[in-house]
Amino acid sequence: MTTATGQGSAPPPGDGPVLAVEDLHVRYGGSHVLQGVSFEVPATGVTALLGRNGVGKTTTLKAIIGLAPRTGRISLRGKDIQGDATPRIIRAGIGYVPEDREVFGGLTVDENLRLVDPDQGVNAPIVGRLFPDLVSRGKQRAGTLSGGQQQMVSLARVLLRETSVLLIDEPTKGLAPKLVTEVADVLAEIAQRTPILLVEQNLPLVRRIADTVVVLDAGQVVHRGGAAELVADQELTRELLGVSMRRDGAA
Numbered sequence: 001m002t003t004a005t006g007q008g009s010a011p012p013p014g015d016g017p018v019l020a021v022e023d024l025h026v027r028y029g030g031s032h033v034l035q036g037v038s039f040e041v042p043a044t045g046v047t048a049l050l051g052r053n054g055v056g057k058t059t060t061l062k063a064i065i066g067l068a069p070r071t072g073r074i075s076l077r078g079k080d081i082q083g084d085a086t087p088r089i090i091r092a093g094i095g096y097v098p099e100d101r102e103v104f105g106g107l108t109v110d111e112n113l114r115l116v117d118p119d120q121g122v123n124a125p126i127v128g129r130l131f132p133d134l135v136s137r138g139k140q141r142a143g144t145l146s147g148g149q150q151q152m153v154s155l156a157r158v159l160l161r162e163t164s165v166l167l168i169d170e171p172t173k174g175l176a177p178k179l180v181t182e183v184a185d186v187l188a189e190i191a192q193r194t195p196i197l198l199v200e201q202n203l204p205l206v207r208r209i210a211d212t213v214v215v216l217d218a219g220q221v222v223h224r225g226g227a228a229e230l231v232a233d234q235e236l237t238r239e240l241l242g243v244s245m246r247r248d249g250a251a
């Protein structure tokens, strides 16, 4: 559904989580990638999903959106969605921005956005408010944009629908530090209205915009807590993520 102002359905009633994942399992052939993952995404702010490379962060997002074979319980605003197919899950109010951005390179910026909102495209108010650069690039082919600009198209596209929660996978991957900061600014702005479940390796960005963190290891959740507390604890980040605080990649 398209709205005049784009993103931002009303928050769910009460203080409950917008999204709840319980005992989620994903198997790829003989590989048991997620082994009973449970966590909740609060109805406000940014929840960062962290973990070492290959631990199953992308798989978790794909399982929620119905793109990975899964068992377990997933509920959106208290309503079970685990048996639903992807189009229905998206219609129910989950927005998904995949890691590879998936813009249509042969189409213009405006045409990419009109695939979701045929009436407005770059003229949608939310595009002007959050992505003014895209408005001026409306006639440019998306394939000629930089990685950061393509990420903005991908984010703008998902915001043209009414969503209750956004799943965003490594939006700053491969971007120069200045663009990382721009994407972080946009994510912080989006999170004022719509809760985000964010997969992100850039810890300065996590510290800046995330409220809570969920850390995966060996197919399970091994840590939940405040984002600032985790990032401030060098020993814990090394233990859980195998990294020290990255000094590159401004946010």
Ligand SMILES: Nc1ncnc2c1ncn2[C@@H]1O[C@H](COP(=O)(O)OP(=O)(O)OP(=O)(O)O)[C@@H](O)[C@H]1O
Binding pocket: 028, 029, 031, 033, 051, 052, 053, 054, 055, 056, 057, 058, 059, 060
């Ligand atoms: N379609 C698939 N078929 C088989 N195995 C897969 C498939 N997709 C992912 N995997 C495997 O599942 C595991 C988890 O992958 P996933 O991409 O979810 O990890 P990740 O935590 O997002 O990794 P990264 O941080 O490197 O992006 C990996 O071992 C990966 O090789």
